Amino acid sequence: MSVILECKSLTKKFGSTTALFNVNLSLERGKxxxxxxxxxxxxxxxxxxxxxxxxxxxxxxxxAGMNPGVxxxxxxxxxxxxxxxxxxxxxxxxxxxxxxxxxxFEEKRAYDMLHRLNLDPTKRLKTLSKGTKExxxxxxxxxRRANLYCLDEPIGGVDPAARDYILxxxxxxxxxxxxxxxxxxxxxxxxxxxxxxxxxxxGSLVLHAPVDEIREKEGKSIDSxxxxxxxx
Amino acid sequence: xxxxxxxxxxxxxxxIFLPLYSIMLLLSLINRGFSSIGxxxxxxKTLKGFMVAAYVISIVATLxxxxxxxxxRFYKNLMSDEGYLMFTLxxxxxxxxxxxxxxxxxxxxxxxxxxxxxxxxxxGTSKNLEMFRGLLDLAVTGLKSTFGSSYPILIAEYIIMxxxxxxxxxxxxxxxxxxxxxxxxxxxxxxxxxxxAINTIIQMLVSIIVLIWTNLELSxxxxxPYYGTTETITGNNVNYSVSIVQAITKQIIPFSIIFSVLCxxxxxxxxxxxxxxxxNLN
Numbered sequence: 001m002s003v004i005l006e007c008k009s010l011t012k013k014f015g016s017t018t019a020l021f022n023v024n025l026s027l028e029r030g031k032x033x034x035x036x037x038x039x040x041x042x043x044x045x046x047x048x049x050x051x052x053x054x055x056x057x058x059x060x061x062x063x064a065g066m067n068p069g070v071x072x073x074x075x076x077x078x079x080x081x082x083x084x085x086x087x088x089x090x091x092x093x094x095x096x097x098x099x100x101x102x103x104x105f106e107e108k109r110a111y112d113m114l115h116r117l118n119l120d121p122t123k124r125l126k127t128l129s130k131g132t133k134e135x136x137x138x139x140x141x142x143x144r145r146a147n148l149y150c151l152d153e154p155i156g157g158v159d160p161a162a163r164d165y166i167l168x169x170x171x172x173x174x175x176x177x178x179x180x181x182x183x184x185x186x187x188x189x190x191x192x193x194x195x196x197x198x199x200x201x202x203g204s205l206v207l208h209a210p211v212d213e214i215r216e217k218e219g220k221s222i223d224s225x226x227x228x229x230x231x232x
Numbered sequence: 233x234x235x236x237x238x239x240x241x242x243x244x245x246x247x248i249f250l251p252l253y254s255i256m257l258l259l260s261l262i263n264r265g266f267s268s269i270g271x272x273x274x275x276x277k278t279l280k281g282f283m284v285a286a287y288v289i290s291i292v293a294t295l296x297x298x299x300x301x302x303x304x305r306f307y308k309n310l311m312s313d314e315g316y317l318m319f320t321l322x323x324x325x326x327x328x329x330x331x332x333x334x335x336x337x338x339x340x341x342x343x344x345x346x347x348x349x350x351x352x353x354x355x356g357t358s359k360n361l362e363m364f365r366g367l368l369d370l371a372v373t374g375l376k377s378t379f380g381s382s383y384p385i386l387i388a389e390y391i392i393m394x395x396x397x398x399x400x401x402x403x404x405x406x407x408x409x410x411x412x413x414x415x416x417x418x419x420x421x422x423x424x425x426x427x428x429a430i431n432t433i434i435q436m437l438v439s440i441i442v443l444i445w446t447n448l449e450l451s452x453x454x455x456x457p458y459y460g461t462t463e464t465i466t467g468n469n470v471n472y473s474v475s476i477v478q479a480i481t482k483q484i485i486p487f488s489i490i491f492s493v494l495c496x497x498x499x500x501x502x503x504x505x506x507x508x509x510x511x512n513l514n
Contacts, residue, residue: 048513053316053513055508070322070324078320082316084317086314097240101322102322
């Protein structure tokens with residue numbers, strides 16, 4: 001299996017606070033990976049570095065062998081924790097925007113998903129609720145045929161029913177060659193779909209292991225292991 | 233990709249500017265209509281007064297909003313949450329700046345044309361046009377007599393200066409916002425502070441350069457026969473004033489243009505550097 005993401009001694013500081021410290025991480029293709037950690041542990045910082053929104057202070061990061069840049073952005077599909085679409089746009093306009101810029105975007109897939117979730121593409125984004133906007137964003141991101149998906153808190157703002165649909169969407173929408181990174185603290189909800197987990201604590205990597213191995217060795221769920229590792 | 237970015241930028245800004253321009257042109261047509269009717273009964277007089285006020289407001293609004301939109305688009309689309317979308321597109325940061333710059337420049341120039349058109353609609357009676365032509369002739373004659381054959385150069389220089397000046401203003405706003413955005417908090421205040429600081433530094437630089445230059449020039453004026461155009465010169469005083477006039481086309485405006493271009497390059501490079509290496513979205 002080839003490597004899709006390779007981080008070597010990645011460090012990022014913001015003033016006096018260290019957001020990431022000496023992170024070494026190698027992720028393979030074809031996996032769904034949970035990036036788990038409490039608030040402020042550095043999950044978002046890592047995802048922002050993968051997407052070129054932050055530049056690490058030291059260390060290197062390679063996406064499919066490339067430094068973050070125009071070429072890597074073509075194969076990474078990123079869902080930030082923000083509502084990042086211009087709110088004056090109609091849903092259909094947001095779709096055209098993605099279609100224009102991303103060669104791997106599949107318009108039909110996006111419209112199918114909108115239809116399934118009963119979302120009206122002629123609506124303006126500003127008229128939609130926060131949860132609905134998040135659904136639209138996730139649909140856009142998952143309608144790309146990317147190599148790496150970075151989903152930062154993709155299920156935080158939506159109701160449990162939609163949560164199931166969204167997770168299902170994620171599982172069924174990526175192909176064998178692609179890897180999905182899901183950052184969240186709602187572990188119980190996504191535990192079943194994960195192949196691997198990465199635990200991150202105060203900017204440092206504390207665990208990277210396949211879910212099955214953890215269940216076998218530790219004899220407990222990821223959720224309870226998380227509560228143990230990150231006990232306050 | 234630049235073409236696509238520019239297209240989307242035009243679309244995003246056009247939805248504000250085009251209605252604005254249409255309203256202004258419509259108001260100028262209405263006002264032209266009123267003024268051609270002649271004597272009006274009193275309710276119409278009130279309406280006319282109202283329309284004149286609306287027209288004036290629309291002109292001011294167009295000029296102010298053009299400026300405000302340039303700032304807001306850059307700030308909102310690149311530095312706020314929308315930045316997460318824009319900076320993860322498969323484009324270079326410089327392309328993001330270029331697209332914004334091109335479109336801002338275009339609206340700036342277009343707003344001047346639209347205001348001119350609307351004035352033409354309101355004031356363009358045959359009598360006024362004749363007067364306008366007369367004034368234009370007068371201006372050209374004046375320019376000719378002062379600048380001699382070099383007056384077309386002066387006009388060309390002036391037009392270039394307007395274009396460069398517009399780009400200068402836009403890029404200065406961009407670099408200020410980018411610098412303010414380096415702060416973790418108070419980014420907007422930081423942007424204002426950066427704008428004021430840059431302005432002050434440039435004013436100081438210009439003063440220093442002018443001071444040095446005029447000292448040099450004065451010595452030249454005093455000791456050597458400068459700019460040997462003698463055709464219209466009869467005495468020392470005239471010689472001096474002709475030299476000053478010549479200095480405008482040959483030195484002052486070209487210097488302003490070159491200086492502004494250099495500032496533009498600096499603003500651009502700093503903005504691009506911040507976007508590439510120091511991006512700090514909230």
